[in-house]
Amino acid sequence: MTYKQIEASRELRLWIGQVIVPVICVTAAVLSNPKIRQAALAKTESIKEELRRNKIKMVK
Numbered sequence: 048m049t050y051k052q053i054e055a056s057r058e059l060r061l062w063i064g065q066v067i068v069p070v071i072c073v074t075a076a077v078l079s080n081p082k083i084r085q086a087a088l089a090k091t092e093s094i095k096e097e098l099r100r101n102k103i104k105m106v107k
Contacts, residue, residue, distance in 0.1 A: 078084050 077087070
């Protein structure tokens with residue numbers, strides 16, 4: 048293994064440990080609460096609708 052490959056694997060390991068795993072844990076904790084899950088779904092739908100409306104406005 049070259050030094051560059053070792054550094055790339057170290058950086059990947061750090062990203063997984065410090066970013067990806069905590070995001071997955073927080074998401075699982077948030078989505079386990081039914082009230083928060085409903086609020087998140089409603090917000091997601093409103094964002095999707097806003098994007099659809101803006102896309103139509105830009106095309107016209």
